[in-house]
Amino acid sequence: MSRIAVFPGSFDPITNGHFDIIERAVPLFDKIIVAIGFNSEKKYMFSLEKRIEFLQESLKQFKNIEIKKFDGLTVDFCKKENANFLLRGLRNPADFEFEKSIAQINRLMTNGKLETVFLLTSAEKSYISSSIVREIMSYNGDYKKMVPDAVRI
Ligand code: ADP
Numbered sequence: 001m002s003r004i005a006v007f008p009g010s011f012d013p014i015t016n017g018h019f020d021i022i023e024r025a026v027p028l029f030d031k032i033i034v035a036i037g038f039n040s041e042k043k044y045m046f047s048l049e050k051r052i053e054f055l056q057e058s059l060k061q062f063k064n065i066e067i068k069k070f071d072g073l074t075v076d077f078c079k080k081e082n083a084n085f086l087l088r089g090l091r092n093p094a095d096f097e098f099e100k101s102i103a104q105i106n107r108l109m110t111n112g113k114l115e116t117v118f119l120l121t122s123a124e125k126s127y128i129s130s131s132i133v134r135e136i137m138s139y140n141g142d143y144k145k146m147v148p149d150a151v152r153i
Contacts, residue, residue, distance in 0.1 A: 001084070002030040002031065003028070003029045003030045003031075003084065003085060004029065004030060004031045004032075004033065004081065004082055004083040004084060004085065005025065005028075005029045005031070005032050005033070005083060005084075005085035005086065005087045005117065006032075006033045006035050006074070006077065006078050006081060006083045006085070006086055006087065007021070007022060007025070007032055007033070007034050007035065007086075007087040007088075008035040008037060008070070008074050008077070008086070009034075009035075009036070009037065010036070010037055010042075010044065010051075010130065011034070011036050011051050011054070011055055011130070012044045012045055012046055012051055012130050012134065013045070013046055013050075013051060013054050013130060013133065013134075013147060013151045014051075014054050014055050014058050014130075014147065014148060014151060015125075015128045015129065015130055015133055015146055015147050015151075016125055016128055016145075016146055016147060016148065017089065017091070017121055017125045017126075017128040017129065018089070019058060019059075019148055020089075020121065020122050020125045021087070021089040021119050021121070022034065022059065022062070022065070023062075024119055025087050025117075025119060026062055026064060026065070028117075029064070029085065029087075030064060031064050031065075031066065032062075032064060032065050032066075032087065033065075033066045033067075033068055033081055033083060034055055034059065034065060034066070034067045034068070035068055035069070035070045035074070035077060036048065036051055036052060036055065036067070036068070036069045036070070037069075037070060037071065038069055038070075038071055039071060045134045045137070045138075048069060052067060052069065053150075054148070054150050054151045055067045057148075057150030058148035058149075058150045058151065068081075073109075074086065074106065075106050075109050075110055075114060078110075078114055079110070083114075084113065084114065084115065085114070085115050085116070085117050086103070086106060086114055086115070086116040086117070087116075087117050087119070088103075088116060088117070088118050088119075089118070089119055089120075089121055090118050090119070090120050090121065091121045091126045091127075091129075092126065099116070099118065102116075103116035103118075128146050132146070133146050133147060137153055
């Protein structure tokens, strides 16, 4: 059975933190599906098309990556894509607390078929988040060291 992982997120926009997790996960899986959530109730800074474009451009060097959009439950999307792993990044204790219950619920909902794999953020990327990048962008600050080159406003 091939190892297919889904890496879900808003990627609004993709940051060097996301990139770090993806780059390190590439050798671990046969295929990684980067899944961009879109939720009509949620306000995003970048449109779905723009978020996809940033991801495609930033990740084009990797051969075993697909970029797809999804809505609804992550477990349903994983089932549809025959993915047996869910990939998440951990930056701090708050991420851990939040991710722990979600991973446990996802295991319960899939009768143990979906395993969540956590990668710890690299130390020098642990402070980066899409929300901080958005804030810096909105005040015309220098965000370029925090995102891949493809992300420009
Ligand atoms: P979500 O809305 O699902 O949190 P994000 O796009 O913010 O979507 O994050 C997607 C995934 O990337 C999450 O697992 C998150 O913990 C991880 N992540 C975000 N920033 C970093 C970072 N700087 N280092 C490691 N992982 C990160």
